[in-house]
Amino acid sequence: MYNPRSRYNRNACCPCNSPDPLARQESVMYAAGMFAFEIVHESVSSAARVGKFSTPHGVVDTPAFMPVGTCGTIKGVTRDHIVASGSQMILANTYHLLLRPGPEVVAALGGVHNLMAWDGPILTDSGGYQVFSLAKLRKVDEDGVTFASHIDGATVVLTPERAVRVQELLGADVIMQLDECPPHDAARDVIAGAVRRSAAWARRCAAAKSRDDQALFAIQQGGLHADLRAASAEAIVQLDLPGYAVGGLSVGEGHEAMIAVLDAVDGQFPRSKPRYLMGVGEPADILAAVTRGIDLFDCVLPTRNGRNAFAYTFSGPLRMRNACHTGDRSPLEESCPCLTCRHYSRGALRHLFLAGEMLGPILLSIHNITFFARFMAAIRAAIAAGQFASKARQWLGQMNPCRAGRQST
């Protein structure tokens, strides 16, 4: 079982003493205060790398996937299930916690770690993405955003300084700058304005930040415009922050368009610092992004799809309402150590979904979170063994046969 406070132990987490000459053993260390990022393996054939991201609440083996606890809870899953899944870092949404129960209440409860009963690393987003996707926007100007709460319509103002203050009250290990997130198909001048404003807001967030036990990441915007992406990266890298995120993707632009943006990431951001691709979680997208040097991912898909009877496996997805599972006594995945696969058959899971029992969504969420942790561990092992490209092709063929032929990993 993962102990987020355990001492750094390179050999315990991936086969880093692999003799495979294709895996270059090179340590690129970035360290600032309570945070550090060390690359323990780099692929020679791509930008894929295995790293150790150290935070005040423990070490994260990268590439890593963060399950999403939207309202301070990963839906349907207890903290014991998250620990058992092998997940090392989780995410909470500032927008939701700002509106309910409020950052002061979270702080009174001991911060987001206590709220979520999780003493491992946590990342909070700034709320920007949800403001632009969920709330009714009132105004965006140089100072910040004014919006109406989607819960009760109350007017809320979020400035860069307020976004940092809220996240300091929440107390996560990694906090995100406030950014402007225009639709990917917005006019070029709108996206260019968002790039300029987001960079200015990143500077203000960095200036407003006061806690030494939190790392601030800046966010690249720029839509699908290569020059705007480059300008955005250049502006935020100048701030010399401990990590950088790629924002504004997985918003309907499609896999190939996402790849075109990610192709430039390795040259745009320092290799010594973690790179986080926000909101991306389909296995095929993760493989393509890892190939291009991404270290951190988050997505609601494991739990959202789990609630909808969709199970991820290394052999491809299973839809548990399908009649083919009716009398099937086998587990979702023979090799999976999760509670669901140890105790429940595919036939039993199908019954739970057809009967509308709440246990069905819970069990599939547990399995899916475990799948993503195992998937990332397998990716790290493959990079360390110098076999990532061939393993990625194999996984794509198994998980998504239609895409395997044209996937650009």
Ligand SMILES: [Zn+2]
């Ligand atoms: Zn399982």
